[in-house]
Structure formats: structure tokens, C-alpha cells
Amino acid sequence: MIHRTVPTHTTTKEQSPMNISSSQLSRRAFLGGGTALAAFGALALAGCATPAAPGATAAANAATKAKTINFYGNSLGEEALKPAWQAVLDDFSAEEGVTVSPVIYPYDQAATQLALTGSAGKLMGVGQSGGWQVLTPMDVLADLTDLAKGLGIPQGVLDAYTMDGKLLVMPLTAAGIGIITNGEIAKSVGIKSGMTIEQFATALEKIKSQDSSLIPYAAVTKNPDLKDAAHWMWGFGSPVVTDDFECTIGDKESVKAITWYKSLQDEGLTQANVARADARILFASGRAALYDDAPLASTFVKTNGAAQNIIDNIGAISRPTAGGNESYNRAWGSGLFASAGEGELTSRDFITYAATNVEAATAFYKQSAVAPAAKSVADQIPELAADKFQTAFRTEVSEHARGAAWDRVPVTAQIDAAIGAGVANILAGQVDVQSGLNSLQKEVQGLLDANA
Numbered sequence: 001m002i003h004r005t006v007p008t009h010t011t012t013k014e015q016s017p018m019n020i021s022s023s024q025l026s027r028r029a030f031l032g033g034g035t036a037l038a039a040f041g042a043l044a045l046a047g048c049a050t051p052a053a054p055g056a057t058a059a060a061n062a063a064t065k066a067k068t069i070n071f072y073g074n075s076l077g078e079e080a081l082k083p084a085w086q087a088v089l090d091d092f093s094a095e096e097g098v099t100v101s102p103v104i105y106p107y108d109q110a111a112t113q114l115a116l117t118g119s120a121g122k123l124m125g126v127g128q129s130g131g132w133q134v135l136t137p138m139d140v141l142a143d144l145t146d147l148a149k150g151l152g153i154p155q156g157v158l159d160a161y162t163m164d165g166k167l168l169v170m171p172l173t174a175a176g177i178g179i180i181t182n183g184e185i186a187k188s189v190g191i192k193s194g195m196t197i198e199q200f201a202t203a204l205e206k207i208k209s210q211d212s213s214l215i216p217y218a219a220v221t222k223n224p225d226l227k228d229a230a231h232w233m234w235g236f237g238s239p240v241v242t243d244d245f246e247c248t249i250g251d252k253e254s255v256k257a258i259t260w261y262k263s264l265q266d267e268g269l270t271q272a273n274v275a276r277a278d279a280r281i282l283f284a285s286g287r288a289a290l291y292d293d294a295p296l297a298s299t300f301v302k303t304n305g306a307a308q309n310i311i312d313n314i315g316a317i318s319r320p321t322a323g324g325n326e327s328y329n330r331a332w333g334s335g336l337f338a339s340a341g342e343g344e345l346t347s348r349d350f351i352t353y354a355a356t357n358v359e360a361a362t363a364f365y366k367q368s369a370v371a372p373a374a375k376s377v378a379d380q381i382p383e384l385a386a387d388k389f390q391t392a393f394r395t396e397v398s399e400h401a402r403g404a405a406w407d408r409v410p411v412t413a414q415i416d417a418a419i420g421a422g423v424a425n426i427l428a429g430q431v432d433v434q435s436g437l438n439s440l441q442k443e444v445q446g447l448l449d450a451n452a
Contacts, residue, residue: 061341063142068099069343069350070125072114077104084363091360092353098346100125111410123339126347129161129169132337133410141168142340147352152375160331160403169335170351172364174373176329177228178397180297183313185214185289193318193396197235197260200320204269207289216269218279218288219261221427225276226420227330228292230404233257234328235321241405245452247444249419250437256322258426259433272427280304294332295370295397298389316393318400331401333373371398406444411451418443 071089075081089100103125105113111131117123118135135141143166148158153171161169181191189206190199204216220228233240238253248254264270274282279291284304293300301311318327336354338347354360358380361372371378371390378384378394385391406415422440425431431439 061344063340063344063348064342065345066098066124066343068101069346070103071100071127071350072103072105072117072123072125073128074105074107074110074130075128076102077106081367084360084367087363088354088357088360091357092350095353096346096349100350124343125339126350127337127339129335129337132161132169133408133412135337136163136168136408140339140341141166142338142344142348143167144170144338144348144351147348147355150376151356151373153373154399154401156328156400156402157331157333157373157398160407161335163408169337170355171333171335171373172355173333173335173368173370174401175295175332175370175393175398176401177231177292177294177332178316178329178393178400179319180283180291180293181315181317182283182286182289182310183315184309186315186317191290191317195317195320197320197322201260201264201269204264204290205267208269213287215271215282215288216290217264218274218282218291219264219270220274220276220279220292221265221270221424222273222275222278223420223424224417226423226427227416229258229261229419229423231319231328231330231402232261234402235319235325236260237323237325239405241444241448243405245405245409245448247441247448249422249441249444250434254437255433258423258437260322261423262427262433265427284310286310295390295393296368297393298387299369314389316389316396318396327400328402329397329400331403331407333401335373406448406452409448409452411447415444415447418447 075085076089089102092098093100103113103117107130110128111134114123114127114131115134118138118140121140123135123140132141145162145165145167147170148167153174157171157174158167161167161171185207186192188210189203191203195203207214207216220226230240233249233254236253236257238251238257239248240254241247265272276293279288280293280297280300281304282288283291284301284306286307297316298311298314301314319329321327336351338344338351355372355374356377358377361374361377362381362383365371365381365384369390371384371394372381375394404412406412409415418440422436422443426433426436430436
């Protein structure tokens with residue numbers, strides 16, 4: 001087993017990718033983290049994603065500068081994001097006197113292309129984080145720990161990209177999947193940050209009593225998005241997966257969490273068979289008071305035709321917890337990695353520029369409506385300071401973001417899917433909570449044993 005540093009208290013996308021329509025694919029590609037694709041790439045390339053030759057490993061090569069480095073990713077192939085990224089490449093190239101050569105592939109081929117390049121010993125430059133997990137067994141990624149110091153990036157997000165004490169991806173955006181509120185309704189029933197799960201449920205009951213046609217909380221109750229169950233289990237005190245890759249699903253804390261989550265549905269405070277895309281529409285149309293989403297929620301309410309009072313009052317709260325446990329949200333975001341050895345110093349300079357240049361960060365914010373990961377940079381963007389929703393989201397959600405331990409393995413998507421399917425069976429009444437979670441534990445542990 002390869003032992004990796006995992007926070008005992010992490011992905012992604014939110015850091016898990018969300019269920020975003022094809023019309024929003026470019027934003028997903030930049031911000032989604034790409035963890036779902038890692039599993040696809042690793043499985044498809046089981047025979048060729050082998051470690052690179054000894055001369056190409058991080059341990060064998062000293063970091064050097066280069067006149068040309070590659071930039072691996074899909075954003076330069078996306079119409080909406082190309083201008084902002086092209087400006088970063090052009091400006092950095094002009095300042096440093098180097099060439100940054102794009103290596104463009106579709107978002108859904110990220111893991112495949114990275115695995116092929118890495119296994120051939122040809123990775124050289126900077127890459128977007130989608131599919132980065134397939135490269136970790138190859139020992140070809142540079143340690144970026146020092147680059148993140150002093151930037152104010154949430155530690156839970158940094159932990160999500162850390163293995164064996166090395167930061168392998170520098171976050172550019174760092175957020176989580178948080179509870180989004182209709183501010184007018186939330187205020188009327190006292191919904192706010194810092195609530196216990198008992199206080200939260202009582203407030204949802206008040207919403208239901210005030211308007212029986214309204215769904216108090218359009219929580220995800222349908223796959224593929226029921227991986228959301230993980231951050232509720234965290235809030236009840238279950239690790240879900242520990243730092244040494246032991247699955248704890250089925251412990252008393254996770255049983256209490258899913259029993260409580262199912263009780264919300266049984267009592268009509270949530271609704272059965274709701275996926276993330278459904279919840280967005282329900283919220284935007286005024287038929288739901290709360291739901292879970294990434295910081296793009298403020299964009300989705302507009303694209304889904306929300307009334308102006310919903311747009312003006314959209315908010316976010318920290319996730320309620322049980323028994324005094326800390327509040328966590330599944331991390332969601334994106335970043336850049338650098339290949340180690342040849343060209344590493346130039347690649348590190350590029351990543352520093354992309355992560356800390358205020359002009360570049362401002363352009364990305366205006367394009368994506370998502371704050372940069374570095375607080376020291378985000379605080380210098382006037383437009384962001386004036387954005388009430390993003391300011392609240394950064395404080396109430398992003399600062400509590402945590403990557404999942406399994407975000408670091410090539411089968412992230414399979415584990416997410418397993419968790420979602422297992423919890424879906426419980427919510428549907430096909431199996432009792434304890435039995436369902438016990439079966440889920442065995443499935444997840446099997447995936448971890450074979451791939452971690």
C-alpha cells in the first residue's frame with residue numbers, strides 16, 4: 001500500500017464534479033477538479049499506466065529551468081475560458097522570456113491523456129488538475145508546498161492535494177459543496193450558520209408549516225450526487241475513510257448520520273429522487289428554500305430563471321453538525337500541478353504567476369464567478385468584495401472545505417458512485433441503515449485495498 005498524508009478530520013471537485021449541463025461544461029472543466037475522470041483513466045489504462053523509467057522519476061531528476069514548457073489541459077479548447085487562460089500564458093511568456101506550449105485535450109479525456117504521457121516518461125510542464133491522481137504512482141509530480149505558504153488557502157483544501165507530506169497540486173479555486181439558502185425564507189425561520197442538526201430540522205419544520213407546497217430542503221436524494229452523504233457523516237463524527245485508508249462506514253456515527261438524513265425525507269422535509277440539477281431548478285423557481293451546491297449557485301439561479309428577490313437574497317450557511325463536531329463541506333475546486341525535474345523551476349514560476357497575479361485572478365473571477373483560492377489574492381479583487389453571495393460563501397462554506405481521503409486515489413469516482421448507490425438504497429427503503437452501510441463498507445474497502 002502507498003501511504004499518503006490525509007487529514008484525519010478533504011474533494012472535489014466539489015472536489016467532486018457536479019452534475020452540470022453541457023451548456024455549462026466550460027465552467028465545469030475549469031472548476032470541477034476532475035476527480036471522476038481519474039478512475040476512468042486508471043481503469044482504461046490498467047496495462048499502460050505504469051511508473052515511468054527510473055531516469056524520468058522525480059527522485060532521479062534535479063529541478064531545472066527550461067525555455068519551453070507544456071501546458072496540459074482543456075481550458076484553451078473551451079471558448080468561454082480560452083481568453084482568460086491565453087492571457088495568462090501570453091503574459092507569463094512575455095515576462096519570463098519562455099514559451100508555454102498548449103497540449104489540449106477534451107475534459108473527459110484528461111486522465112487518459114495524462115496517464116499515457118506520464119507512463120511514457122514525457123510529462124514536462126504544468127497541467128490542470130483534472131485526472132492528476134493517475135500520475136501519483138509514477139513519482140513525476142513536483143512538491144509545491146512552499147508555493148502555498150502565506151497565501152491563505154484553507155488547510156483542508158491543501159490537505160486534499162497532499163500525499164506523503166507533499167503538495168502535488170496548487171489550488172487555484174478552493175471552495176466546497178455548501179448549503180445554499182433563500183435568504184428571505186431562511187431569515188424568517190432562523191436558519192443561520194452554527195446550527196445543530198436538531199435546530200436545523202426544527203427550522204425546516206417551520207418552513208413546512210408555513211407553506212406545505214414548499215420543499216424545505218431540496219437535499220440530494222438521488223444518484224449520481226449522493227456522495228453528498230459523506231460530509232453529513234463527517235458532521236456526525238465519522239471519518240468515512242481514515243488516513244490509512246480504512247473505511248469506517250457503518251460505525252455508530254455514520255449510522256446516526258444516515259438515519260437522521262433519511263428521517264428528513266420520511267418527514268417530508270426533503271423530497272425523494274432529487275438530483276443536483278433538479279435541486280437547482282426547484283430552488284430557482286422558488287419551490288425549495290435550501291439546497292446544496294458549489295459557489296456557482298449564484299450563476300445557476302439566474303440561468304434557471306429565478307425571480308429577482310431570490311437572486312438578490314441568495315445566501316450560504318455553514319453545515320449543521322451533531323454532538324459539537326466541526327462543520328465540513330466536501331471540497332470543490334481546481335488547481336495546477338508541475339512535473340518534477342526538467343523544466344520544474346519554470347513550471348513552478350508559472351504556477352506562482354497563475355495563483356497570485358491579481359490581474360489574472362480578477363479575469364478568472366469575472367469569467368467564472370468563483371473566488372481564487374488564495375485569500376491574499378481574493379482580498380485584492382474589488383468586484384469580489386462587492387459580491388455579497390461569494391463573500392458569504394467563502395466564509396461559511398469554503399473555509400470549512402475538506403477533501404475526502406479517497407480523492408487521492410485513481411478510483412475516486414468509483415468510491416463516490418458506491419457511496420451514492422448505497423445511500424440511495426437506504427433512502428428508498430430497500431435495506432435498513434445498518435445493513436446497507438455494512439455492505440457499503442465492504443465495497444468501499446475493497447476498492448481502497450485494490451487501489452490505495
